[in-house]
Amino acid sequence: MVLKSKGVNLPSRLWEKLALLAGITPEDRWAKLSRESANRLVQVLTATTLHVTGKSMNKEEFVTCGGIPLNEIDSKTMQSRVVPNLYFAGEALDIDGITGGYNFQAAWTTGWIAGQSMAST
Ligand SMILES: Cc1cc2nc3c(=O)[nH]c(=O)nc-3n(C[C@H](O)[C@H](O)[C@H](O)COP(=O)(O)OP(=O)(O)OC[C@H]3O[C@@H](n4cnc5c(N)ncnc54)[C@H](O)[C@@H]3O)c2cc1C
Structure with a gap:
């Protein structure tokens, strides 16, 4: 199943959303994916524009991770x-x-x- 086995290193939920956006259905399998679907998936993965509309529901935006070791x-x-x-x-x-x-x-x-x-x- 395309939705369940990621083709790229993305968080699972983001992968599922993007694959659905590309028109992939839960039944689609990698082996039977049409060239058209694969191209749509590539297009979505490489050219999707996301607009920030608000903060996280988890209120996690308090502190920046990383910095000087x-x-x-x-x-x-x-x-x-x-x-x-x-x-x-x-x-x-x-x-x-x-x-x-x-x-x-x-x-x-x-x-x-x-x-x-x-x-x-
Ligand atoms: C919404 C929010 C809520 C938070 N609540 C909590 C909490 O409840 N408890 C808690 O422990 N922590 C909380 N934090 C985290 C805490 O505020 C920060 O970890 C802490 O303030 C970091 O202090 P700092 O001095 O390192 O950086 P900052 O407080 O970010 O200070 C950096 C300063 O440098 C200035 N500056 C940046 N670039 C330049 C430049 N080029 N030249 C000159 N000045 C510059 C900035 O304007 C800023 O005044 C919260 C953070 C946010 C955003």
Whole structure:
């Protein structure tokens, strides 16, 4: 089944939506997919424009994931181990917590440490 076995590395629900948008039905099989259907699928996968209409229902849009890897930072000073005299704090770092104050606390604590360290050098 085309809908159940993804042809590309996409989240399953997104894959299903896009395949349906391309006219693929739940009964369609890869082996019997017509050239026309395959081309429509390629078109949908490569040229679909999505418009953002709102925020996630899960209210997950609080913090940015990723950032400066923590193993590149001296946590006692927040100074970069890669570039001397460069300091990082808060969301610039690869830290993200669930909501509830953890991200504020991370920003305040790392900011305070970085500030103290910069002032004392
Ligand atoms: C809607 C929302 C709700 C949240 N609720 C919570 C919560 O309940 N609890 C919690 O722990 N965390 C919460 N967070 C996350 C928390 O706010 C952040 O993790 C925290 O504020 C990060 O602090 P920061 O100083 O690293 O970055 P920021 O607070 O983003 O500060 C970065 C600052 O840099 C400025 N800036 C950016 N680019 C430049 C530039 N080129 N030159 C000069 N200035 C620049 C920006 O204008 C900004 O003022 C929430 C976030 C959002 C968006």
